[in-house]
Amino acid sequence: MALATPEIRPAGFPLNGRKAKPDLPENDFDRRMAMVLEHASRIFCEKGYEGASMRDLSRASGMSLAGLYHYFESKEELLYLIQKHAFTTIVERLRQRLAGCTGPEERIRIFIHNHLEYSLANKEAMKVLVHEDDTLKNDRGAEIATIKREYYRICLGLLEELRRVKGLQFSGRLALLSLFGMVNWIYTWHNPRIDPVAVGLAKQMGDIFLQGVLHASKTKPLNHTFAPLSAGSGREGTRRKTTVKTSRKEELAR
Amino acid sequence: MALATPEIRPAGFPLNGRKAKPDLPENDFDRRMAMVLEHASRIFCEKGYEGASMRDLSRASGMSLAGLYHYFESKEELLYLIQKHAFTTIVERLRQRLAGCTGPEERIRIFIHNHLEYSLANKEAMKVLVHEDDTLKNDRGAEIATIKREYYRICLGLLEELRRVKGLQFSGRLALLSLFGMVNWIYTWHNPRIDPVAVGLAKQMGDIFLQGVLHASKTKPLNHTFAPLSAGSGREGTRRKTTVKTSRKEELAR
DNA sequence: TAGAGATTCGAACGAACGTTCGGTCAGCTC
DNA sequence: GAGCTGACCGAACGTTCGTTCGAATCTCTA
Numbered sequence: 001m002a003l004a005t006p007e008i009r010p011a012g013f014p015l016n017g018r019k020a021k022p023d024l025p026e027n028d029f030d031r032r033m034a035m036v037l038e039h040a041s042r043i044f045c046e047k048g049y050e051g052a053s054m055r056d057l058s059r060a061s062g063m064s065l066a067g068l069y070h071y072f073e074s075k076e077e078l079l080y081l082i083q084k085h086a087f088t089t090i091v092e093r094l095r096q097r098l099a100g101c102t103g104p105e106e107r108i109r110i111f112i113h114n115h116l117e118y119s120l121a122n123k124e125a126m127k128v129l130v131h132e133d134d135t136l137k138n139d140r141g142a143e144i145a146t147i148k149r150e151y152y153r154i155c156l157g158l159l160e161e162l163r164r165v166k167g168l169q170f171s172g173r174l175a176l177l178s179l180f181g182m183v184n185w186i187y188t189w190h191n192p193r194i195d196p197v198a199v200g201l202a203k204q205m206g207d208i209f210l211q212g213v214l215h216a217s218k219t220k221p222l223n224h225t226f227a228p229l230s231a232g233s234g235r236e237g238t239r240r241k242t243t244v245k246t247s248r249k250e251e252l253a254r
Numbered sequence: 255m256a257l258a259t260p261e262i263r264p265a266g267f268p269l270n271g272r273k274a275k276p277d278l279p280e281n282d283f284d285r286r287m288a289m290v291l292e293h294a295s296r297i298f299c300e301k302g303y304e305g306a307s308m309r310d311l312s313r314a315s316g317m318s319l320a321g322l323y324h325y326f327e328s329k330e331e332l333l334y335l336i337q338k339h340a341f342t343t344i345v346e347r348l349r350q351r352l353a354g355c356t357g358p359e360e361r362i363r364i365f366i367h368n369h370l371e372y373s374l375a376n377k378e379a380m381k382v383l384v385h386e387d388d389t390l391k392n393d394r395g396a397e398i399a400t401i402k403r404e405y406y407r408i409c410l411g412l413l414e415e416l417r418r419v420k421g422l423q424f425s426g427r428l429a430l431l432s433l434f435g436m437v438n439w440i441y442t443w444h445n446p447r448i449d450p451v452a453v454g455l456a457k458q459m460g461d462i463f464l465q466g467v468l469h470a471s472k473t474k475p476l477n478h479t480f481a482p483l484s485a486g487s488g489r490e491g492t493r494r495k496t497t498v499k500t501s502r503k504e505e506l507a508r
Numbered sequence: 509t510a511g512a513g514a515t516t517c518g519a520a521c522g523a524a525c526g527t528t529c530g531g532t533c534a535g536c537t538c
Numbered sequence: 539g540a541g542c543t544g545a546c547c548g549a550a551c552g553t554t555c556g557t558t559c560g561a562a563t564c565t566c567t568a
Contacts, residue, residue, distance in 0.1 A: 050304035064547045185435025212466030
């Protein structure tokens with residue numbers, strides 16, 4: 001992957017609070033910073049945030065250990081910058097793409113395609129985003145969680161729109177999280193040699209998911225119980241067999 | 255959660271190669287070992303394998319740092335034992351439950367229910383299994399990968415059985431990995447206060463997934479292209495829009 | 509009750525960790 | 539050419555890491 005592509009670093013993106021100049025053209029500092037972030041994404045992706053050392057990053061980027069700290073204040077800030085940039089880029093693009101489209105099915109397909117396109121074009125950043133989801137703490141963690149909640153909320157809105165327009169009955173929360181499971185799991189298995197590119201993947205996953213929620217409401221309720229094992233662990237309760245009404249706040253709480 | 259429950263430690267499970275006595279009743283060593291494993295699951299779940307220290311585990315289990323090493327030879331072996339036990343338990347139960355059932359839809363529902371029941375009853379072990387999927391290296395990593403591949407293969411078999419019996423056309427690999435995404439994502443969001451228990455979750459996820467694959471084949475092929483953003487990133491290739499024929503080996507390669 | 513083996517622990521090992529300090533050096537301004 | 543600034547680095551800081559060692563204590567058997 002090329003370094004400092006627009007994919008990772010759109011022009012003018014305020015990488016560092018210390019010298020954010022949103023409207024000026026790229027300078028050397030921002031370019032070097034973007035290079036470091038790209039290497040950091042790769043290292044964090046390969047070894048995990050905790051497993052990656054600043055010495056790994058120093059080796060990978062060809063910069064001295066001390067020199068790295070010229071561009072950010074801590075290892076934690078690195079993770080924060082990677083996650084924030086990935087998330088804001090995805091949400092921003094999604095908003096643009098949803099703007100000119102009204103059909104509920106089509107809008108959900110756009111959501112899936114947007115998510116997959118970014119995931120496959122930025123596999124390393126995406127794995128860091130998903131896999132280190134609860135690594136950041138305090139203010140930085142809260143800020144990422146806010147963006148994430150906003151992203152979830154947009155998707156939940158699309159699903160509820162579909163449910164309303166089509167007069168369906170599925171649980172929005174469960175459909176939302178099933179969909180996120182499908183698309184966020186991709187980083188563990190996608191192989192560009194044998195798997196479809198984003199458009200094809202989005203088509204097939206969109207088919208499975210949309211046909212699923214469109215037809216799921218029509219299935220009959222539970223009419224049998226799963227046999228417990230002979231060893232005996234059939235101690236499932238009976239409360240809440242299907243959907244519960246809960247507050248929006250609790251549904252999306254982190 | 256109770257310590258050393260049959261859930262975590264079925265009697266006679268050979269916890270440690272050094273003194274495996276599969277057919278003898280539990281002894282003190284095995285009981286203490288199971289207690290340590292339970293604490294380790296919780297700590298690894300909370301802080302991640304790399305982020306968790308042996309001192310954390312010492313504190314949590316109330317045993318001295320050196321004392322822990324009486325029960326296993328390294329931190330890595332701890333993770334290995336947790337993952338191996340979780341995986342073998344899931345696969346073993348699945349085999350028992352599939353034994354007396356022939357309908358392809360029903361069998362897939364049994365797979366989902368079995369997976370969810372274990373996941374919700376052993377949330378901590380399950381997160382460690384999923385989240386530390388590529389942490390173990392060398393022999394231990396290869397052994398876990400073998401069990402995992404076997405588990406995937408069973409599920410893929412169920413999906414292909416469905417496809418054959420119903421005369422459908424979906425990609426088994428993509429359906430398989432979509433399903434695993436749905437069910438393995440649960441550890442990130444399930445809240446016992448507001449979400450259904452295993453039976454209810456399995457019903458709803460089974461509905462979405464099964465209705466999805468049953469109806470997905472019938473949808474028309476791609477008849478439009480997703481609009482690229484104004485910023486320009488519509489550089490999706492055209493190769494492999496849908497399914498590809500690949501070898502079973504490559505489909506399940508780790 | 510002597511002895512053996514299982515169990516546990518305090519203290520320490522060397523290595524690796526994230527971060528900082530004091531400095532060099534190039535390029536710029538006046 | 540003196541002075542300043544941004545970019546960068548070698549060496550070290552203090553801390554924490556996984557693991558080990560030798561000894562103390564407990565439990566059971568002979």
